[in-house]
Amino acid sequence: MTNLGAAKVNLKKLRPYGDIMDDGTIQVAFTLPVNPGPEAREAAVMLCQKMGLDPIKVATMEKAADGFSLFVIYGNMRHTVDFTQIKVLKVEAKKRSREEIDAIIQEKIGRKLVVLGACTGYDAHTVGIDAIMNMKGFAGDYGLERYQWLEAKNLGAQVLNEELIRLIVEHKADAVLVSKVVSQHNIHIKDFKDLMQRVDKAGLRDQVIFVAGGPRVTHPMALECGFDAGFGVGTKPSDVASYIVEEFIKRRTKNAKKSVKARRR
Amino acid sequence: MAHVELNQKTVARCRELAETVARPVEQMIQAHTTVAIERATLRMLGVNGALIRGGQLYPEVNAIVETLRASGSLAQGVLHWFINGMIQKKMPAAELGKAVASGKVDLTKLARAPEAEVRKMAHELCRKGRDGIVEAREVRDGIRSETGDPFDPEGKNGPLLYVIVATGNIYDDVIQARAAAQAGADAIAVIRSTAQSLLDYVPHGATTEGFGGTYATQENFRIMREALDDESRRLKRYIRLTNYCSGLCMPEIAALGAMERLDFLLNDAMYGILFRDINMKRTLIDQHFSRRIIAASRIVIHTGEDNYLTTADAVENGHQVLASQFINERFALNAKMTQDLLGLGHAQEMNPEHPNVFLLEIARAQMTRDIFPKSPIKFMPPTRYKCGDIFYSHLMDAMFNFVGVLTGQTIQLLGMATEAMHTPLLQDRWMSIKNAKYIFNGARDLGQDLVYKPGGIIQSWAAKVLDDTHQHLEMIQSKGLFRAIEQKAFAEVSRTEFGGKGHDGVIVRSSDYLNPFFEVL
Numbered sequence: 207m208t209n210l211g212a213a214k215v216n217l218k219k220l221r222p223y224g225d226i227m228d229d230g231t232i233q234v235a236f237t238l239p240v241n242p243g244p245e246a247r248e249a250a251v252m253l254c255q256k257m258g259l260d261p262i263k264v265a266t267m268e269k270a271a272d273g274f275s276l277f278v279i280y281g282n283m284r285h286t287v288d289f290t291q292i293k294v295l296k297v298e299a300k301k302r303s304r305e306e307i308d309a310i311i312q313e314k315i316g317r318k319l320v321v322l323g324a325c326t327g328y329d330a331h332t333v334g335i336d337a338i339m340n341m342k343g344f345a346g347d348y349g350l351e352r353y354q355w356l357e358a359k360n361l362g363a364q365v366l367n368e369e370l371i372r373l374i375v376e377h378k379a380d381a382v383l384v385s386k387v388v389s390q391h392n393i394h395i396k397d398f399k400d401l402m403q404r405v406d407k408a409g410l411r412d413q414v415i416f417v418a419g420g421p422r423v424t425h426p427m428a429l430e431c432g433f434d435a436g437f438g439v440g441t442k443p444s445d446v447a448s449y450i451v452e453e454f455i456k457r458r459t460k461n462a463k464k465s466v467k468a469r470r471r
Numbered sequence: 472m473a474h475v476e477l478n479q480k481t482v483a484r485c486r487e488l489a490e491t492v493a494r495p496v497e498q499m500i501q502a503h504t505t506v507a508i509e510r511a512t513l514r515m516l517g518v519n520g521a522l523i524r525g526g527q528l529y530p531e532v533n534a535i536v537e538t539l540r541a542s543g544s545l546a547q548g549v550l551h552w553f554i555n556g557m558i559q560k561k562m563p564a565a566e567l568g569k570a571v572a573s574g575k576v577d578l579t580k581l582a583r584a585p586e587a588e589v590r591k592m593a594h595e596l597c598r599k600g601r602d603g604i605v606e607a608r609e610v611r612d613g614i615r616s617e618t619g620d621p622f623d624p625e626g627k628n629g630p631l632l633y634v635i636v637a638t639g640n641i642y643d644d645v646i647q648a649r650a651a652a653q654a655g656a657d658a659i660a661v662i663r664s665t666a667q668s669l670l671d672y673v674p675h676g677a678t679t680e681g682f683g684g685t686y687a688t689q690e691n692f693r694i695m696r697e698a699l700d701d702e703s704r705r706l707k708r709y710i711r712l713t714n715y716c717s718g719l720c721m722p723e724i725a726a727l728g729a730m731e732r733l734d735f736l737l738n739d740a741m742y743g744i745l746f747r748d749i750n751m752k753r754t755l756i757d758q759h760f761s762r763r764i765i766a767a768s769r770i771v772i773h774t775g776e777d778n779y780l781t782t783a784d785a786v787e788n789g790h791q792v793l794a795s796q797f798i799n800e801r802f803a804l805n806a807k808m809t810q811d812l813l814g815l816g817h818a819q820e821m822n823p824e825h826p827n828v829f830l831l832e833i834a835r836a837q838m839t840r841d842i843f844p845k846s847p848i849k850f851m852p853p854t855r856y857k858c859g860d861i862f863y864s865h866l867m868d869a870m871f872n873f874v875g876v877l878t879g880q881t882i883q884l885l886g887m888a889t890e891a892m893h894t895p896l897l898q899d900r901w902m903s904i905k906n907a908k909y910i911f912n913g914a915r916d917l918g919q920d921l922v923y924k925p926g927g928i929i930q931s932w933a934a935k936v937l938d939d940t941h942q943h944l945e946m947i948q949s950k951g952l953f954r955a956i957e958q959k960a961f962a963e964v965s966r967t968e969f970g971g972k973g974h975d976g977v978i979v980r981s982s983d984y985l986n987p988f989f990e991v992l
Binding site for chain 1: 639649650651653654665666668669680681682683746747748781782784855858859891892893894896897898901963
């Protein structure tokens with residue numbers, strides 16, 4: 207049997223694609239803390255072999271500074287993964303527009319949802335929280351302040367966790383968005399966990415939806431820190447609002463069922 | 472050099488408005504001092520030790536000034552008490568500083584020497600403090616001429632290549648800084664640990680742990696400058712050192728920077744108010760004294776208007792940047808700085824998908840150059856629209872470098888392909904420097920060969936931004952600076968006169984306030 211078309215992807219044995227199916231081509235760039243030379247080149251090749259690359263082409267070896275050489279390398283990866291077996295935790299919420307979200311809150315909840323946003327700890331980078339909260343929004347998607355049925359308040363930068371707890375209680379927040387940009391020494395994870403410990407202590411976990419955000423934030427990582435959801439780079443305000451509304455209604459239904467059960471008993 | 476035709480009457484009117492806006496603020500500045508000014512004063516007298524408090528090194532100047540503030544004695548100035556203490560105890564400044572900080576001497580309980588004697592000695596010591604700064608400046612000038620200095624404030628030698636290091640560990644920073652210099656960088660900025668600006672004291676000693684950067688300390692300044700002196704001599708090209716003179720310790724960082732021969736300091740009259748929520752009065756009073764020190768040291772400051780464009784839309788808010796530059800210029804001149812020391816900041820932060828975005832960026836960069844021809848213009852790279860696509864990011868930086876060299880910018884903070892991902896790796900910096908060298912060389916004299924078409928997109932945009940700036944300054948002048956900031960004149964941020972951090976560190980001067988630095992600097 208002759209096969210005249212291009213080869214089809216094998217999802218059971220997935221590999222990177224360069225220009226031919228299953229060629230496994232990847233590029234890597236890294237610096238070795240040694241001067242360039244034949245030995246440095248060999249060291250770079252050996253490291254790539256250990257990564258599972260074969261064959262290996264050193265595209266360039268450059269002297270980046272005294273005692274440092276930079277490599278750009280192409281290689282063909284021998285490893286594969288079974289795509290059909292992959293399961294990823296992700297935020298489960300139907301993506302809705304601002305108008306749809308406002309309409310749902312009006313009809314099904316009947317009051318404004320209070321959403322607080324903050325960049326916490328000593329982090330002063332408000333780009334993320336501003337993009338989600340501020341009227342203007344991000345990439346043409348209006349920020350939460352623009353939503354008629356959200357009472358959105360951006361607390362800005364460097365809000366300490368203890369202060370945030372106080373503000374959550376004071377504003378009777380329904381949802382809290384916490385943004386962390388600085389991630390050196392995993393400071394963002396430490397701060398996230400510290401906040402959630404305080405949340406537990408204050409008994410706020412079931413009453414408030416906690417959302418983490420930032421360039422180094424993923425949903426599974428946010429769950430691990432005790433948050434309800436996590437959003438990373440490229441998230442639009444409406445993504446966050448869609449989640450908050452759906453989660454709020456889900457929780458309310460669950461609580462209502464619980465109280466019905468309790469009454470029956 | 473290419474330039475945009477601007478209505479010079481409007482430019483002159485803008486400067487006039489900035490002067491009017493600054494006038495009542497200057498009166499307020501002269502009526503007050505702050506804890507930070509008093510601490511900087513002691514530091515310039517030589518009190519730069521630390522004691523252990525709560526398991527950490529804590530500056531003696533903080534201990535001394537706090538005690539005086541607690542007893543309500545700071546209105547006369549720390550020197551009123553401290554110089555008398557030196558006379559009574561017959562101790563030099565550093566020794567008395569230690570004794571007072573550790574609680575062995577209570578300055579307010581000592582007998583008073585005749586006022587004339589106190590004043591005379593205060594004058595002498597402040598003159599000596601100033602002379603120390605001038606000496607450090609002369610040492611710096613010596614190394615610059617010995618090694619060869621590529622810097623020209625007017626940007627005629629092409630943009631200076633400026634990169635940041637930010638490992639958190641000063642010794643790792645040194646490795647990164649040397650590597651960057653070898654790759655071709657002309658200036659190194661050591662990014663500060665995040666939120667240092669909100670500490671009301673300057674940490675002490677060499678530090679190896681920081682978040683998003685490395686603590687600014689006197690010892691860290693010294694370690695890095697020493698390494699760069701060495702590297703400058705090896706490369707036969709003077710490498711500049713930059714740090715951050717903002718936040719609650721602005722005057723002290725200026726003093727330490729002057730002593731340790733820093734070349735550049737980020738220093739802005741309003742940045743702390745807008746972006747760090749530091750009290751308005753505190754910031755404005757502190758910026759004045761810090762700039763008096765900077766003027767004596769002839770450090771080049773970099774103002775922070777680039778930040779406006781990261782929070783507010785860069786296409787729509789060019790006029791806020793220019794209005795702020797006029798105000799920053801005026802406050803700096805009022806603090807005895809000269810135009811060649813004013814690195815006025817701006818940035819290439821417009822949405823890359825905006826039609827003809829480079830024409831608008833060229834207009835903005837060129838008009839900044841043309842309105843402040845004597846000042847070293849600091850051009851900041853795209854950050855706002857950067858994400859993990861390092862290839863696109865590298866291309867954005869290339870276009871930024873192109874605009875920079877075309878329009879004669881003086882100091883080009885090089886963008887990093889990995890912006891928005893991590894603090895730069897050695898290879899990120901290397902790649903970025905190679906990008907800049909390529910473009911700065913290849914388009915070096917392009918600006919001299921080009922004329923912008925009259926009535927074209929670039930000229931029209933520049934004219935529009937200037938008109939908007941004029942309107943904006945008229946508005947600020949009619950409301951006064953405090954009210955204007957409250958009503959979001961800059962960066963869509965609102966701050967109030969009595970809000971923000973550090974207001975409790977602002978003190979009304981008494982009629983016998985003593986601080987001869989205000990005369991000798």
